[in-house]
Amino acid sequence: MKNKFFVLMLVLVIGVLAACGAKEDKTTNAGAGTEQKQVLKVGTSADYAPFEYVDAAKGEEIIGFDIDLIKLVGEKIGVEMQVQDMDFNSLVPALQAGKIDVVISGMSPNEEREQVVDFSDKYNQTEQVVIVKKDIGINKEADLAGKKIGVQTASIQENLGNAIAKKVDAKVEGRTRIPEIIQDMMSKRLDAGILEGGVAKGYLKTNDKLVAFPVEEQPEDFKAIAVPKGSDLKDKINKALKELADEGKIQELEEKWLEKAE
DSSP: OHHHHHHHHHHHHHHHHHHHHHHHHHHHHHHHHOOOOEEEEEEEOSEETTTEEEOTTTOSOEESHHHHHHHHHHHHHTEEEEEEEOOGGGHHHHHHTTSOSEEOSSOOOOHHHHTTEEEOOOOEEOOEEEEEEGGGOOOSGGGGTTOEEEEETTSHHHHHHHHHHHHHTOEEEEESSHHHHHHHHHTTSOSEEEEEHHHHHHHHHHOTTEEEEEOSSOOOOEEOOEEETTOTHHHHHHHHHHHHHHTTHHHHHIIIIIGGGO
16 A cells, blocks of 8 residues: 555656646747847927927827937847836936936037937937017017016026027026927016927928027037937937937938928
């Protein structure tokens, strides 16, 4: 009886071990066949059409030139770009704190930003304009004397606004989002706004009460992608941008997103 019992137990143990081994092999094989892409968190301020914005009539997805571009960059370097909306003035601090990995938001490098983050090569260049209502008689910078100029906080336009205000004795007021500038102009809480030319075109196209004229002293203004200081992402992104430019992909995005704002 003891021998029969021992043989029975031995068979059961072997069966259990065999089942566990088969389960382990299945798990291992499944893991080997599923290669997950690295995910990078991308910060943007989705109030900057046609570069990054939400078309409420079509859904809640962030779309635009920059969004298409960063996804193409992600394909080139083999990562998934996960875009999240943030206030513009919190993008660089979030990048420094490691809350996000990349910033693409129509951002221009300047001395202050370059001290704390690194920037890719430029991918788009533009001009700056003053946007006003047609009926208030502002046609040039000198007409801004004593007026209130709206700018996006922590932007290159804020620096331009401060320079113009000093020159003509105007007042600069910051806003978190671009639409706030337009809304406050229409309600007469602001007299003018300073916007990038490509962004202003979208508002001029949809609002016939607005006009714009170029800023007199145009800074060298170009857009670049921001990454943490010392990150190897900079070289990878630069390589991807060059390849996309050589392939005509960036030009295709310009035709898709920027020319329709003309």
